[in-house]
Amino acid sequence: MKNDPPNIFDPPAAPLPGLLCPACRRLNDQAEAADFSNAKPSPGDLSVCIYCGEFATYTEGLRLKLLTEDDFSRLPHANKLELLHAKKFVFKIRRQKL
Numbered sequence: 001m002k003n004d005p006p007n008i009f010d011p012p013a014a015p016l017p018g019l020l021c022p023a024c025r026r027l028n029d030q031a032e033a034a035d036f037s038n039a040k041p042s043p044g045d046l047s048v049c050i051y052c053g054e055f056a057t058y059t060e061g062l063r064l065k066l067l068t069e070d071d072f073s074r075l076p077h078a079n080k081l082e083l084l085h086a087k088k089f090v091f092k093i094r095r096q097k098l
């Protein structure tokens with residue numbers, strides 16, 4: 001359908017060097033920018049695991065670090081909304097794929 005969101009399981013997505021989700025330990029080897037711009041992750045960027053929906057942030061070495069409740073509470077409101085929206089999107093896509 002014309003207004004369907006892009007399929008986040010298919011390219012183009014930025015390949016990652018095999019990062020494990022710090023929550024569920026599943027391999028996250030691709031990333032999609034929230035604006036679907038094909039931008040690659042940078043340190044400090046936020047992430048939502050495609051498998052479990054947990055929030056993480058990219059470290060200086062581009063590893064994933066679990067976002068704690070305290071970390072989340074300090075985020076700007078717009079970032080909180082964006083993460084929650086992305087988590088909802090992940091769960092919607094997962095339901096469609098599984």
Ligand SMILES: [Zn+2]
Nearest residue numbers: 021024049052
């Ligand atoms: Zn996970």
